[in-house]
Amino acid sequence: MAHGHARPVLLGLIGSPIAHSASPAMHEAAAEALGLEAHYQLIDVPGADAAQLQSLLAALAPIGFAGVNVTYPYKEAVLPLLDGLSAGARAVGAVNTIVVRDGRLIGHNTDMTGFSRALVQAFGPRPEGPVALIGAGGVGKAVAVALAAFDGVEIRLVDANPAKAEAVAASLAGHAAIRVCRSLAAALDGARGVVNGTPVGMLPDRGTPVPAELLRPGMWVADAVYSPLWTPLLTDAARIGARTMTGRELAIHQALDAFALFTGREAPAEAMARAFDRVVAPPAG
Template sequence: KTASVLAGLIGAGIQLSRTPALHEREGDAQGIRYLYRLIDLDQLKLDTNALPDLLSAAERMGFTGLNITFPAKQAIIPLLDELSDEARGIGAVNTVVLKDGKRVGHNTDALGFAEGFRRGLPGVAIGRVVQMGGGGAGAAVAHALLAEGVEQLSVFEVEPARAQGLVDSLNERFGQGRAVVGRDLATAMAEADGLVNTTPVGMAKLPGAPLPVELLRPALWVAEIIYFPLETELLRHARALGCRTLDGGTMAVFQAVKAFELFTGVQADAERMQEHFLGM
């Protein structure tokens, strides 16, 4: 059994992250000495150009592994030795295991979103779905949605090249036509069964809604991956209309469950981690 774990999260503006507490408390419960540090690019006044230095430093300091969040989930990839099939398919990494001088990238976000979707929105219609955002987290969510059986996903993303790249990789993996680059948001929303936000708009540090809330309707389900705050402006409007909704909490917990297992080699107690999260 793992004697001790030293882990960290690299990202920008991550001071409110619940991930350190989730890992450390599960470590406590399992008798594993566990320390999980925040490596906040904003606080350090660094950007993704510092990733090579930070990775080497973590290796030299004996880190077991790292989680990677916005804006580094794609920039980290060229610095890694190996990728899991999942991470390669998605094209984004949120978990890096450092072992025997090797850096192995994984993606636990897709699994985390899928678990939340199954638990939180059982039985919803999955014909057409609109996704806002196609960045690192968005790629994982899009792969999870198509794997869950969504027939057609429209991806709206401010960077056109990034949207096209994601759509191409989705269609390659799931079949031509399953994903399209979104162009006319009002029409796509009028035809959609569900909406997922994967942009950072709505986070405590970036308040607002990722689309005009007038486009929401009661029959639409609305999923969010942001979890601070747990109720974003988008979810607040959707709930006021009576939409079925999913907040970002379950994804936050289940990405941590899987990352804990990758870092420790020991199974995590998902229900206990969920309880800890709800008590925070």
């Protein structure tokens, strides 16, 4: 099959540090499974200010990008630099997927849609609450909006920066039972679910956002981090018999949704999952 004529679909990821990202493997494998060719470029820019981000984004269309993903620490910073936002991205106040259309940059949030689907797959159609949500940054906000869509789930938000948490709670007031907790212990007291939406536990960090003694066997525990797949938080949770969801599910589902937005084609879930596992959880031995 000659691939020589069609130009490869140019995709990428803006963030830092991103060397461990599974996104290039997932998107390139998905394209290949559909008979397309994709090139997914890691665009690792540490410490970029608004002006640097602006010039980087301005270059995407002329260079020929179909779209890019955005990760830590730029999911919120790109917001005012885009030409338009999906309703979801506006609700979340963060963007993890930018689609280039006719020279215009449109922001989407597939962390929100991806987390929602991953959660249902892992824990059933109505995840039990109350849910302690740690982190009110880019991922935490997407998780909050996703959880708000489930009927009657109380969200207890906790963040090292209480003002950030208050802002997220205020934006969801009227759409969700959400309250800000000043301490982890308060958020976890009587909670049925726990979600880590912070980078705590992501290598090289070996910490956990939740001291093991606050976890209970009846809880479900989800982590957005997938490097390592089994974070200290999830290891602690599994040890006491709590149900767990690794960052694998969110990573795959947000990528599936992003790929569909980039290409207009439905992404083959199997190909993406295999690619993720090849990169992140290679078989032992």
